Amino acid sequence: MRRVRYQVARSLDGFIAGPDDDFGWIIPEPSFDFEAHYAQFDTLLMGRRTYEVVRAAGQGFSGKQVLVASRTLDPEGHPGIEVVRDRLEERIRELRGGAGGDIWLYGGGELFSQLLAWGLVDTVEPAIIPILLGGGVPLLPSPAVRRQLTLRRHQAYPSGMMLLEYEVLKDG
Numbered sequence: 001m002r003r004v005r006y007q008v009a010r011s012l013d014g015f016i017a018g019p020d021d022d023f024g025w026i027i028p029e030p031s032f033d034f035e036a037h038y039a040q041f042d043t044l045l046m047g048r049r050t051y052e053v054v055r056a057a058g059q060g061f062s063g064k065q066v067l068v069a070s071r072t073l074d075p076e077g078h079p080g081i082e083v084v085r086d087r088l089e090e091r092i093r094e095l096r097g098g099a100g101g102d103i104w105l106y107g108g109g110e111l112f113s114q115l116l117a118w119g120l121v122d123t124v125e126p127a128i129i130p131i132l133l134g135g136g137v138p139l140l141p142s143p144a145v146r147r148q149l150t151l152r153r154h155q156a157y158p159s160g161m162m163l164l165e166y167e168v169l170k171d172g
Contacts, residue, residue: 002096003122004045006105006112008139010126015136016109021053025131029157042101045092048073050107051081065100067091069111089118096120109137113144121168124149130160 009026010016017023028034044061046054048070067082075083084091092115095103105112105121115121126139149166156162 002043002098002100002103004092004096004103004105004115004120005041005123005125006115006121007125008107008112008127009129010139011129011131011133011136013132013134014139015133016107016139017053017137018133019136021049021137023053023057025133026129027159029159029161031157032161032163040102041104043067043095043103044106045069045095045103045111046106047108047111050111054107067095088114089120092118092120109139109141113140116140116147116168117145119170121147123152124166124168126164128162128164 008016009023011018011025018025041064043065045067046069048068051066051068051070051073065082066080067084068078069084069088071085073083075081075085092103105115112121148169150169151164152167153165154162
């Protein structure tokens with residue numbers, strides 16, 4: 001079964017974006033091989049806000065299947081992107097059960113919270129950036145479910161970034 005992996009940069013004080021969706025504080029780590037990392041995934045899953053911010057920044061999604069969870073985004077205006085308006089839980093279960101690589105849950109605290117509640121997140125993999133933002137978009141907005149995590153990997157980088165990988169323990 002394909003895994004849904006929530007990978008996101010976050011500040012030390014728990015924000016995935018600053019005020020007004022600012023992510024300019026996320027600086028590249030020269031020793032981190034982003035290309036090899038990106039190659040682990042064939043599908044990107046994100047909410048509308050994340051999609052719009054990333055697209056406005058000029059980032060592309062070359063060679064990836066992209067799903068955007070949105071009730072307001074016009075699918076016809078976004079060719080090559082699958083806009084999921086209804087049946088999101090069912091669609092993600094279909095993806096997980098199909099063939100392919102891992103699915104990158106790309107940004108979006110609210111989408112993360114919903115998928116976590118449905119039991120559809122397999123790993124939480126924050127890249128902790130050494131900055132205190134003091135406000136912005138939280139990693140996990142309230143209200144949210146409680147989930148036990150087990151640390152699987154960790155790595156420190158010269159910039160002070162810490163990459164962590166936690167497995168989400170399933171209930172029961």
